[in-house]
Amino acid sequence: MRTAFDLSPLFRSSIGFDRVFDMIENASRVETIDNWPPYDIAKVGEDDYRITMAVAGFSQDELTVTYEPNMLMVSGQKADEDNGRYLHRGIAGRAFQRRFELADHVKVCGATLENGLLIIDLKRELPEEMKPRRIDIASGKALPKSRTRQIEAEKQAA
Known part of the structure; x- marks a missing residue:
């Protein structure tokens, strides 16, 4: 529903x-829900995140990580290799494309491929003007009161 x-x-x-x-x-x-390749998203620090994708069988040259503002796209395309007739093919080698929506000010720090896992590190970096700042409160004499000025004079009857 x-x-x-x-x-x-x-x-x-x-x-x-x-x-x-x-x-x-x-x-x-x-x-359609496509949950391949499987991935994890972890918060590893106050402003640090990590995406880990299981991309077994893909080499570094067959993977592409593209970062655009507010969007991270990971895609994989296997090179055509036909090493013979398979009696069973259980290792998925199909092409994929996975998109991740990123919040404002989230940047990609780097990506590594280790033991069939693609690890992408992300960091939220707020600009200085958006960070909270303390406002000092001044002490001392109050500001002097200003005199009220008359804008128009009263008109006298003739």
Whole structure:
């Protein structure tokens, strides 16, 4: 059962949240669930994350990691190798493409391939102007009161 949400009331009073609304809309679409290759997403620090994908049988040259603002795409394409007739083929070698939506200010630090696991490290780096800062409170005399000035003079009757 699928429930459709009407987000139009939010569009009338929200500015700059287009990407969030698009993500909600995309998540509600029915798509075929493809859970290959399997992956883990872990939070390894306050602002550090790690994606680990099981890509057994893929070499470094057959994998592509692409980073765009707010999007990480990992794809794999096996080179055509036919080493004979298989009686059983259980190691998946099909092409794949996996997309990860990234929050604002999340950057890819690097990627490594070890023992059939592709490890991608990510870090959230907030710009200085977005970090919380302490505002000093000044002490001392209060500001002097300003005199009220009359803008228009009263008119006298003739």
